[in-house]
Amino acid sequence: MDQQIIMKIDDLRMYFNTNGGVFGNKRKIVHAVDDVSLSIMEGETIGIVGESGCGKTTFGRAILRLYKPTGGSIEFMGQNITDMPERKLRQLRSKMVYVFQDPYESLDPRKTVGSTVGEPLIINHLVRNKKEYEKRIAELFEIVNLDPSMANRYPHEFSGGQRQRVAIARSLASDPKLIVFDEAVSALDVSLQARIVNLLADIKERLKITYIFISHDLSVVKHISDRIAVFYLGRVVELSEADELYKNPLHPYTKALLTAVPIPDPFLEDKRDVIFMDGEIPSPINPPKGCPFHPRCPFATDICRTDAPQLVDMGHQHLVACYASQEGRLPK
Amino acid sequence: MANRNKKQPILHISESRRVFKALFKRKIAVISAAVILLTIICAVFAKWVAPYDPYTMDLTNIKAVPSWEHLLGTDALGRDVLSRIIYGSQSALVVAIVSVLIAAISGIILGLLAGYFTKVVGVIIMRFVDTLQSIPMTVLALAIAGLSGGGLVNIVIAIGVSLTSLYARVMRGQVLKVKQSDYILAEKMHGAGNFRIMFLHILPNCIPVLIVTITMQMGSAILMEAGLSFLGIGITPPTPSWGSMVQDGAAVLTTRPLLTIAPGIAIFILVYAFNTFGDALRDALDPRIRNRK
Numbered sequence: 001m002d003q004q005i006i007m008k009i010d011d012l013r014m015y016f017n018t019n020g021g022v023f024g025n026k027r028k029i030v031h032a033v034d035d036v037s038l039s040i041m042e043g044e045t046i047g048i049v050g051e052s053g054c055g056k057t058t059f060g061r062a063i064l065r066l067y068k069p070t071g072g073s074i075e076f077m078g079q080n081i082t083d084m085p086e087r088k089l090r091q092l093r094s095k096m097v098y099v100f101q102d103p104y105e106s107l108d109p110r111k112t113v114g115s116t117v118g119e120p121l122i123i124n125h126l127v128r129n130k131k132e133y134e135k136r137i138a139e140l141f142e143i144v145n146l147d148p149s150m151a152n153r154y155p156h157e158f159s160g161g162q163r164q165r166v167a168i169a170r171s172l173a174s175d176p177k178l179i180v181f182d183e184a185v186s187a188l189d190v191s192l193q194a195r196i197v198n199l200l201a202d203i204k205e206r207l208k209i210t211y212i213f214i215s216h217d218l219s220v221v222k223h224i225s226d227r228i229a230v231f232y233l234g235r236v237v238e239l240s241e242a243d244e245l246y247k248n249p250l251h252p253y254t255k256a257l258l259t260a261v262p263i264p265d266p267f268l269e270d271k272r273d274v275i276f277m278d279g280e281i282p283s284p285i286n287p288p289k290g291c292p293f294h295p296r297c298p299f300a301t302d303i304c305r306t307d308a309p310q311l312v313d314m315g316h317q318h319l320v321a322c323y324a325s326q327e328g329r330l331p332k
Numbered sequence: 333m334a335n336r337n338k339k340q341p342i343l344h345i346s347e348s349r350r351v352f353k354a355l356f357k358r359k360i361a362v363i364s365a366a367v368i369l370l371t372i373i374c375a376v377f378a379k380w381v382a383p384y385d386p387y388t389m390d391l392t393n394i395k396a397v398p399s400w401e402h403l404l405g406t407d408a409l410g411r412d413v414l415s416r417i418i419y420g421s422q423s424a425l426v427v428a429i430v431s432v433l434i435a436a437i438s439g440i441i442l443g444l445l446a447g448y449f450t451k452v453v454g455v456i457i458m459r460f461v462d463t464l465q466s467i468p469m470t471v472l473a474l475a476i477a478g479l480s481g482g483g484l485v486n487i488v489i490a491i492g493v494s495l496t497s498l499y500a501r502v503m504r505g506q507v508l509k510v511k512q513s514d515y516i517l518a519e520k521m522h523g524a525g526n527f528r529i530m531f532l533h534i535l536p537n538c539i540p541v542l543i544v545t546i547t548m549q550m551g552s553a554i555l556m557e558a559g560l561s562f563l564g565i566g567i568t569p570p571t572p573s574w575g576s577m578v579q580d581g582a583a584v585l586t587t588r589p590l591l592t593i594a595p596g597i598a599i600f601i602l603v604y605a606f607n608t609f610g611d612a613l614r615d616a617l618d619p620r621i622r623n624r625k
Contacts, residue, residue: 064521066521089523091523093522093523094522094523097522098521100514100517102514106518107515107518108515108519108533109515109537109620110537110539110617110618110619111533112619119522120522120523123522123525123528124523154619156619170522174522174523
């Protein structure tokens with residue numbers, strides 16, 4: 001694999017203010033993404049997994065500068081885009097795109113799907129005339145296995161899977177280098193999920209695009225990712241090659257997550273060790289001191305309650321942020 | 333997919349053609365369009381359509397009951413009511429269409445800006461709209477009339493200005509709602525400029541509410557004109573206006589009800605035609621219900 005970094009994220013922080021109440025309650029700060037560093041290689045697929053509310057979506061949007069980050073820096077194709085003004089950023093937007101979770105919400109209901117797909121072409125002046133424009137739209141429809149003659153229809157005439165393919169076609173229109181898929185298949189039923197995931201893998205192979213694949217569904221992520229980052233409460237707690245992560249999870253949270261994936265074989269299902277988590281994910285308004293996972297962690301010790309662990313390479317490019325794991329106190 | 337149609341797709345069956353097609357499929361739209369068109373023809377060709385001159389008084393034949401000579405009778409000054417209604421359609425149409433268009437265009441632009449740029453621009457615009465709204469329409473019309481005299485143009489401006497705040501508010505609310513949609517964020521993510529997002533994506537998605545407001549206001553604009561004319565700052569007599577005909581007739585409502593009812597029905601028909609046409613237009617503009625019967 002090509003080992004060039006396409007996007008370098010350093011200590012990215014994304015905080016939001018809650019609105020103060022009517023009675024002058026203090027504004028609170030939501031720590032949606034906290035000190036995340038990640039280097040994304042050109043051509044790879046990074047999976048981002050975590051529970052709902054762990055900051056996956058915020059992370060995905062922040063790195064594309066759909067939000068203005070609170071701290072840290074983002075470098076895309078060698079350019080620092082952290083504080084880049086919107087006007088300048090617009091030229092880079094064609095190279096990094098985002099596919100939304102809900103295909104029922106992400107297509108303008110009053111525009112034909114053809115003009116929705118073609119819009120990035122016009123915005124970025126990628127076509128010179130109408131003939132070229134129509135040819136390119138037809139191409140894009142072919143890529144996502146839709147009949148180009150459907151271009152004249154409106155989104156409400158399509159099923160969820162077709163709409164998501166329209167959304168994917170739109171994201172491909174401007175020849176992007178990086179696509180963030182935010183739960184791009186979660187809204188679809190299982191058989192469709194598989195088809196879309198395969199389609200994405202296929203497109204990637206042909207067009208050499210870097211994917212960031214955000215999902216709460218570990219089996220989907222496993223299927224498509226080269227590397228996987230596990231998010232917990234706005235932080236990366238484990239980062240590793242996909243196979244390695246599934247074979248040898250190092251963080252107790254990852255272990256618990258993997259336990260939650262059902263195995264379709266009752267004998268294997270019975271045999272495996274199960275780690276249960278207590279309670280709910282803590283509120284990002286008041287994140288716990290120390291390791292964010294310690295209130296739910298069966299292996300937490302004093303140090304976990306006071307100091308936040310850093311990501312440490314445990315060999316084979318397998319990084320984990322957990323004292324217990326780093327000290328080898330976790331059961332295998 | 334094997335024997336896929338090799339023909340290039342025709343991407344642009346133009347939007348306006350689709351809208352027209354859907355519009356003409358609706359009987360009610362065709363009928364109301366015909367009524368509006370007929371009113372416009374009457375207004376433009378009043379001179380030839382009206383049987384009498386609307387200003388000629390015949391004091392020997394006042395408050396006449398309908399006859400073959402005067403189909404709707406005559407008013408307190410012996411003028412032919414039918415002719416006055418036909419001539420009155422001129423001011424009714426101008427007031428209904430022009431003042432509402434003034435209000436709608438300025439209000440929509442203000443509301444679009446205020447809803448899109450919520451911070452500084454939005455606050456300034458909305459405070460301006462508040463100020464506008466705090467001035468009663470009658471006072472505003474009086475002020476305009478005082479500055480440049482009464483007459484059709486001035487009341488059109490007065491009504492237009494006083495309705496502006498309504499559109500600005502309705503529009504701003506819609507923009508705030510539509511702006512939150514994923515498809516608007518998607519536009520931004522693809523690098524679309526503010527202008528493109530506002531006019532090509534937010535505005536079309538605000539249309540249903542706007543059309544309802546516009547067609548409703550056309551009726552009230554005609555009624556406002558009647559009120560202002562009654563105060564003597566609107567259309568000055570003897571120029572015929574439906575509003576003032578209703579007001580004049582009210583004095584003899586018990587003995588000659590037709591003097592009130594006839595212009596009242598004219599107002600009703602025109603307003604109703606605008607409303608139904610607006611409804612049909614709204615449906616035709618929405619691709620989701622366009623082809624529904």
